[in-house]
Amino acid sequence: MSQIAADVGLIMFLSIPLLLIIGVPISVSMGVGSVLAMLTVFNFDRVAITAAQRTFTGINSFSLLAIPFFVLAGVVMNNGGIAQRLINFAKSLIGFIPGALAQTNVVANMLFGAISGSGVAAAAAIGSAIGPQEKAEGYKPSFSAAANIASAPSGMLIPPSNIFIIYSLASGGTSVAALFVAGYIPGILWGLSCMVVAYYFAKKLGYRSERLPGLGEQLRVFVEAIPALLLIFIIVGGIISGVFTPTEASCIAVVYAMALSLVYRSIKISQIPGFLLDASKTTGMIIFMIGVSSIMAWIMAYAKIPGYIAESLLGITHSPIAILLMMNVIMLMLGCVMDPTPAVLIFAPIFLPVALSLGVDIVHFGVIMVFNLSIGTITPPVGPILFTGCKIAGLKIEDVFKPLLPYFAALVVVLMAVTYLPALSLWLPRAAGLMN
Numbered sequence: 001m002s003q004i005a006a007d008v009g010l011i012m013f014l015s016i017p018l019l020l021i022i023g024v025p026i027s028v029s030m031g032v033g034s035v036l037a038m039l040t041v042f043n044f045d046r047v048a049i050t051a052a053q054r055t056f057t058g059i060n061s062f063s064l065l066a067i068p069f070f071v072l073a074g075v076v077m078n079n080g081g082i083a084q085r086l087i088n089f090a091k092s093l094i095g096f097i098p099g100a101l102a103q104t105n106v107v108a109n110m111l112f113g114a115i116s117g118s119g120v121a122a123a124a125a126i127g128s129a130i131g132p133q134e135k136a137e138g139y140k141p142s143f144s145a146a147a148n149i150a151s152a153p154s155g156m157l158i159p160p161s162n163i164f165i166i167y168s169l170a171s172g173g174t175s176v177a178a179l180f181v182a183g184y185i186p187g188i189l190w191g192l193s194c195m196v197v198a199y200y201f202a203k204k205l206g207y208r209s210e211r212l213p214g215l216g217e218q219l220r221v222f223v224e225a226i227p228a229l230l231l232i233f234i235i236v237g238g239i240i241s242g243v244f245t246p247t248e249a250s251c252i253a254v255v256y257a258m259a260l261s262l263v264y265r266s267i268k269i270s271q272i273p274g275f276l277l278d279a280s281k282t283t284g285m286i287i288f289m290i291g292v293s294s295i296m297a298w299i300m301a302y303a304k305i306p307g308y309i310a311e312s313l314l315g316i317t318h319s320p321i322a323i324l325l326m327m328n329v330i331m332l333m334l335g336c337v338m339d340p341t342p343a344v345l346i347f348a349p350i351f352l353p354v355a356l357s358l359g360v361d362i363v364h365f366g367v368i369m370v371f372n373l374s375i376g377t378i379t380p381p382v383g384p385i386l387f388t389g390c391k392i393a394g395l396k397i398e399d400v401f402k403p404l405l406p407y408f409a410a411l412v413v414v415l416m417a418v419t420y421l422p423a424l425s426l427w428l429p430r431a432a433g434l435m436n
Contacts, residue, residue, distance in 0.1 A: 007303075012033050019032060030296055033296070035047060038050065038299050054291075054294045054297075055291035055295060058293065058295075061169055063169060064287070066162075066165055066176075067162050067286055068250075068280075069251050071162070071286075072279035073253040075121075076275055078125045079261070079266070080264060081265075082112070083126055085225045088224065089221050089229070090108040091221075094195075101207075105148050106147060106198060109126050114155060114187075114232050120388050123388045123392065126148065126152075131148070141399075142395060142403045144393065145393035146404045146407060147407075148393070149404065150197070150407035155187070156377070157184075158187035159184070163341065164176060166345065167179065169290070170344050171366065175434060175435065177240060177434050181240060182364070182426060185424050186414070190371075227260050231256050235253055293342055293346060306349055306353060309354075310354045310357070313354050324360070327351050331347070332375060335375055335376015336376050343373050344369060344370075348369060361425075363426060364426055368415075368419050375411055375412075375415070379408075380397055
């Protein structure tokens with residue numbers, strides 16, 4: 001390793017954790033740490049100019065325009081009465097399974113995530129709506145909260161997904177449409193694994209199934225859910241068919257969600273400024289993080305740190321199975337302490353060259369990375385979905401963590417399948433003609 005790489009790596013990987021420990025926000029910590037690392041190589045004037053240029057270049061992407069609109073669509077859906085209709089539809093489909101309300105929670109999270117693209121929004125909206133019903137039926141609060149928390153991240157894999165858009169940027173322009181479609185089967189497997197765990201413990205705890213509704217009732221619930229479900233087909237179908245881009249699809253999602261919520265009379269015109277403010281705050285954090293991550297990526301590339309890391313991994317072994325396993329372990333640990341957005345922006349440029357050298361497809365690796373980091377959203381100490389689900393349920397993390405352990409085990413099994421069976425990620429986008 002060169003002296004420049006050693007100096008840059010030492011400054012960066014000491015300063016950023018230290019700043020995080022004393023309570024500095026992660027985006028500011030990344031920016032400050034990157035600038036300090038640059039000062040070991042260049043004078044202040046060049047650092048200031050380069051940092052500003054890299055920040056602007058990092059966010060100057062048409063694809064990133066999809067993020068604020070998908071965020072806004074999620075905010076509208078979270079307040080627009082869509083969650084309850086999805087819950088009713090899910091219950092009509094799988095209410096006959098033991099632990100019916102927990103199973104309904106899982107399926108509703110998958111559906112809501114497929115519309116909003118946000119695991120946090122799914123955990124909040126579906127958990128708030130179905131939690132009181134589960135309590136009335138005598139479900140243990142920790143059991144209900146664990147099912148809600150564990151299944152919510154499935155929406156980060158099932159399109160639309162903001163994190164796939166960020167991976168597309170970090171990987172140099174991978175097709176967003178291919179990434180979206182590649183996430184379907186892994187996302188569904190995520191939900192199914194949660195259903196299996198919920199079924200086992202529901203049987204063990206003696207939770208009953210619901211009465212299967214009649215055909216007329218099922219038809220009524222389905223008709224009520226059609227407008228919400230239609231959004232999935234409009235967004236993903238339009239992207240796959242080439243009718244519109246992911247950015248245009250995000251705008252359509254906002255207009256459709258707003259119109260649907262107004263038809264349902266679940267929101268008022270006076271609430272719209274508040275929705276815009278909420279979406280702006282979230283978008284601002286994401287975009288700022290992308291900008292400062294670009295500074296970090298630039299100085300790391302200048303110091304050739306990704307290349308040295310790749311050489312180190314390949315120096316241990318040339319076995320694709322072993323290296324992918326090591327990267328999975330590292331990304332699982334990173335997910336425990338980092339939000340998916342900065343983790344993708346920082347580590348995709350580091351791990352991707354190694355994966356490509358092993359013959360791993362760039363879309364497949366994106367799914368592996370997002371799956372790993374999605375598990376991190378439900379693990380302490382910083383899991384945003386874990387905290388959201390606990391807050392909605394009125395529980396402490398320690399109350400929920402033990403019931404979550406079987407879900408973690410099931411999800412790791414699915415992760416291994418997704419890692420070592422590329423067809424689970426690549427079959428659909430290839431069948432749709434989105435990749436060779």
